[in-house]
Amino acid sequence: MSETPSYLQDATDLLTKEGFATSDVWYHGTSSALVNSIESYGLKRSGDKAMNQAAKSTMATVGNTYTESTEPVFLTQSKELAYYWAEQTVKERSVRFEGEEKSVIFAVKLPEELNTKVKPDVGAATLLMVKEGEAYMAYAAKIYQNCDRAVLDIDLMTAGRLEYLNKLGMAYINQDIDPEYVSLVSS
Numbered sequence: 001m002s003e004t005p006s007y008l009q010d011a012t013d014l015l016t017k018e019g020f021a022t023s024d025v026w027y028h029g030t031s032s033a034l035v036n037s038i039e040s041y042g043l044k045r046s047g048d049k050a051m052n053q054a055a056k057s058t059m060a061t062v063g064n065t066y067t068e069s070t071e072p073v074f075l076t077q078s079k080e081l082a083y084y085w086a087e088q089t090v091k092e093r094s095v096r097f098e099g100e101e102k103s104v105i106f107a108v109k110l111p112e113e114l115n116t117k118v119k120p121d122v123g124a125a126t127l128l129m130v131k132e133g134e135a136y137m138a139y140a141a142k143i144y145q146n147c148d149r150a151v152l153d154i155d156l157m158t159a160g161r162l163e164y165l166n167k168l169g170m171a172y173i174n175q176d177i178d179p180e181y182v183s184l185v186s187s
Contacts (some may be wrong), residue, residue: 002087007187008105011143017150019166024115025107026075026171027185029086031093032102033094035184040181043073043108072172075118079105079185080133086137088132105185108177120165121172129156140168 014020021028076082084105093101109120127156154167164170 002103004080004083005187008083008185010078011080012147014078015144015147015149019163020077020081020169022077022165024095024112025109026077026118027079027082027088028073028075028106028108028182029082029084030104030106031086031089032104033093033099035104038106038182039179039184042182043106043177045070045072045174045176072174073177074121075171075173076169077165077171078169079107080143081140082106084136107183107185108181109183110173110177110181114173114175114177114181117175118171118173120163121160121170122161122164133183136168 011020030038053064075087082105083103086105090101090103137152144150144152152167154163159167
């Protein structure tokens with residue numbers, strides 16, 4: 001994982017005793033290969049069509065069927081946390097696609113009626129039991145340490161819903177987000 005660019009380092013401003021503060025602005029980390037599509041069509045649930053098609057082709061090659069599931073749009077309240085997920089997306093795509101992709105962050109400014117639909121991602125508990133999740137926990141713990149905050153303390157198996165949002169910055173919205181609410185974060 002590369003060093004988080006300074007213009008994305010916002011944890012010092014967001015991290016409180018209770019965790020990461022929330023507002024009507026959320027962030028979504030992804031690959032630069034998806035910028036044009038997101039700017040034109042917004043953030044779509046299960047939105048990386050090229051990755052979905054590659055998975056479908058791979059499964060067909062080995063004789064299995066592939067059923068696409070509809071994933072929500074994953075969000076976080078911190079650019080710094082979104083950067084982690086952007087890096088993961090670039091890494092996953094680099095296995096399947098050639099070219100030079102970079103990590104990018106989109107700001108998502110939602111009107112009140114949509115903002116109330118953003119939910120803590122408690123389903124992330126299962127993700128956090130795999131290697132990528134362990135790396136995320138280490139990444140988040142380092143942010144707490146760098147901001148001179150208390151040690152990141154969460155029991156993933158017994159944590160309350162809001163702890164996933166507040167302490168880990170994990171949220172989602174189960175609908176597409178129109179392009180008018182989405183803007184690329186630049187330095």
